[in-house]
Amino acid sequence: MPLHLRWELYPVPHEAFKAEYGGSYLEEVNWWSKGRLVSVFGELKEMLKEMLFIVRIYRNNKRLWFLSYLFHLGIYLILIWFILVFLGAITITYVGIPIPSANHWALFVYYATIVIGVVGDLIAIIGGLGLLTRRLIDPVLRDYTTIPDYFNLIIILLALLSGFLAWFFDPDFNLAREFMSSLINPLSSSSPSLYVITMVHLAILQILIAYIPFSRITHFIGKYFTYHKVLWDDEPNIGQLDRRIQELLKLTLSWSDPHIKSGDTWVNNVLGVTAHG
Known part of the structure; x- marks a missing residue:
């Protein structure tokens, strides 16, 4: 799968001590040479607030x-x-x-x-x-x-x-x-x-359970990844993301457009656009 778009919106709940005022490890001098202090408790507290009380809907609607x-x-x-x-x-x-x-x-x-x-x-x-x-x-x-x-x-x-x-x-x-x-x-x-109604209930329940993995009802699982891999992902890029990006740029495009050459890689398409642009 392609890389997600990192939001990097602060405060991030796992920022120990800095989340209260919206800060992050990036404000530290020479942050790349220092260890990060991550608060798992902060993440769990924020997730439980959303899971138990649906705070975002309350704030917006x-x-x-x-x-x-x-x-x-x-x-x-x-x-x-x-x-x-x-x-x-x-x-x-x-x-x-x-x-x-x-x-x-x-x-x-x-x-x-x-x-x-x-x-x-x-x-x-x-x-x-x-x-x-x-x-x-x-x-x-x-x-x-x-x-x-x-x-x-x-x-x-x-x-x-x-x-x-x-x-x-x-x-x-x-x-x-x-x-x-x-x-x-x-x-x-x-x-x-x-009873007949009990058997009907069990049949509907089994259909529902079988249907859940193929529906949006699984958002209760997806929320974890949405939070940790998108909304709260501020993992410092010290080379691992660059390698992943280079791998993805080698993938071929299966679609075409006037400015896109189908069957070629992202890199070649970008170079082609640059050369003709």
Whole structure:
């Protein structure tokens, strides 16, 4: 892949002590001869602020932020719910403690699973429906919303709504824990009988999981690289970038134009333009 365009906008969160006033290691005399002090904590703090509170949308579009925050917070809670169901299944299958029971851990898992699961699903549905409605009625959002954008929201909402309907048939999530137990127990020879709506929900969920790698939903993974390899990339160029640039300049162009010779390298094309310019 070609090199990204380095922004080099300051402050950069990993600049220890200098990020507070927008400085960088480049302000130091003979900076190339000194070691850099990089703060991993500063990076993590900035990323967590964005992941947990979506700060950039809040600063630039507060009306959209509320719906987006509900949607993302609900999804985070659903992921926590999934972990709780998993822990509950381990507790039942491998520890031998039934859920619910008088055991303190079992009681915590039982009630936390119900509260976090229901609240997370509800606010994610409210946020998702709100975002879908805004994209449909807001002329500015509608102009740059593509069909895949609508599809992403719709398939996530289908998973959320089918999950909410399935909850009515399994209000304590006992069936969910039983189903999870059958998945993690290699000695289990059968799985529990599932309601039709539960099977529909699982089918939609599997389609969603298979679809995610090919969609923009993976932005939660891409954000890490966008931050570290573009927005915060101020790695000093002491030759390693030059070598990489020279390698890329030897690549051939597969497209053509009046000023471009297809099939030739970038270097030869630039030399040709310079010679005739």
